[in-house]
Amino acid sequence: MTDKHISSQFDAELNSISTHVLEMGGLVESQLHQAVYALIHMSLESAEQVMENENRINQMEVQIDHEIISTIGRRQPTARDLRFLMAISRTTQNLERAGDEVARIARMVKSIIQNGSPRNLPSSELRMAADLAAALLRKSLDSFARLDTNMAVAIIKGDDAIDHEYNGFLRKLITYMMEDPRTISPSLDLLFLAKSIERVGDHAKNIAEQIIFIVKGEDVRHVPMAAVESVVG
Numbered sequence: 001m002t003d004k005h006i007s008s009q010f011d012a013e014l015n016s017i018s019t020h021v022l023e024m025g026g027l028v029e030s031q032l033h034q035a036v037y038a039l040i041h042m043s044l045e046s047a048e049q050v051m052e053n054e055n056r057i058n059q060m061e062v063q064i065d066h067e068i069i070s071t072i073g074r075r076q077p078t079a080r081d082l083r084f085l086m087a088i089s090r091t092t093q094n095l096e097r098a099g100d101e102v103a104r105i106a107r108m109v110k111s112i113i114q115n116g117s118p119r120n121l122p123s124s125e126l127r128m129a130a131d132l133a134a135a136l137l138r139k140s141l142d143s144f145a146r147l148d149t150n151m152a153v154a155i156i157k158g159d160d161a162i163d164h165e166y167n168g169f170l171r172k173l174i175t176y177m178m179e180d181p182r183t184i185s186p187s188l189d190l191l192f193l194a195k196s197i198e199r200v201g202d203h204a205k206n207i208a209e210q211i212i213f214i215v216k217g218e219d220v221r222h223v224p225m226a227a228v229e230s231v232v233g
Contacts, residue, residue, distance in 0.1 A: 038050065140152075153229060
């Protein structure tokens, strides 16, 4: 928060909550990179490490929620401060759900490895979408730290690139399945992996929308891009 309050303790509490959100986001981002590494290199060890760390993300969400509830109860914030705390709650929900998607990727990678699925399927081509999703997640955290609405708009626009990669990958998998029915089952596994990556991008976009809500006081969820840009100005 950039505005100062009469109570320096209130400022400290808000800053502490913000820091914990960024720590949670950093863990989710790290988990995503490791899950993608597990996929590209077919690393069972990396996949299992991601699955083991899933509970840490859940615990961080619970801790942040507790801090938010405690702060609201003690401080009874209004206006921008209340918007800030509401948006943080939504942000942690999106980070937790992104973490769930990452853990799902790891579980599916583990299944693919254990089932000995064909290695000629284009699993490495998921890296582009995964890199885009990780970049959007990082930008959403940077935007949150700075409360940068222009960066938030760029993130919302950037989600379209991940959707484009997902659609292209889907078409390629359909071609593989048509040419060789034996690839149907592993191709479906990769399809669900791609969908989880696409969903991580969606959650980064949702976080960007919350940043605009904090700064501008306008809910820009489910509105056209032109309306979002108009709000930010």
